[in-house]
């Protein structure tokens with residue numbers, strides 16, 4: 001039951017211990033007096049955990065919360081967000097604002113014609129610029145359009161993702177990682193926090209055509225969200241048709257998506273995709 005949104009026993013025993021450690025390590029950047037406190041909400045496990053921490057008063061309320069709409073975010077993420085997170089945050093007066101995809105200046109291909117998705121080639125994988133173009137820059141344009149001059153931005157990486165942490169590349173925006181430093185929690189602990197609070201299994205947030213998906217995620221998309229899966233199959237064909245070598249794929253097997261057996265174990269990834277793979281810090285959280 002999720003109608004009682006701020007629960008006194010939000011943290012279980014184990015998480016209280018982690019929270020105590022977090023106090024010793026408190027990272028000052030989430031508490032700021034002169035900078036706007038913003039949060040890049042990603043719709044995944046860590047963002048949902050952050051929402052619970054905000055709703056329970058364990059973290060301060062951000063001034064602006066932004067969910068960048070890539071126009072390709074999986075239906076499952078939106079369903080969970082609208083059903084559970086919007087009312088949860090609304091109960092403490094926090095609104096999640098949606099930054100529209102038209103704030104991006106490029107869509108599937110960059111200005112130089114390169115595919116932005118981190119798709120597989122015959123011998124490797126594209127670096128993937130979609131996260132920066134569709135999320136990082138869109139977030140910045142959105143908060144700038146709201147008059148923000150300087151801000152701290154929460155990103156949702158957890159303690160198991162510290163290798164993904166990178167400082168901001170612009171002076172006016174400083175990053176903070178509450179789940180890595182302030183209330184240190186791993187992805188597993190975030191999930192447990194969510195389940196302990198009475199919420200359903202959180203979705204792994206990513207686009208329906210994201211090549212970082214692993215087989216269990218593809219299988220789930222195919223079984224429960226067939227419309228999203230159909231769009232992914234179409235996208236997979238589309239990028240191959242446009243590729244000069246006709247050899248780019250959404251799936252690591254380098255097979256057309258509609259020919260892949262997702263019940264097979266994943267190939268051990270060479271690209272660090274187990275935890276989402278996206279390096280910008282704006283995706284999969």
Ligand code: SF4
Nearest residue numbers: 130131206207210283
């Ligand atoms: S979820 Fe995947 S496809 Fe979507 S923006 Fe992030 S890296 Fe790109």
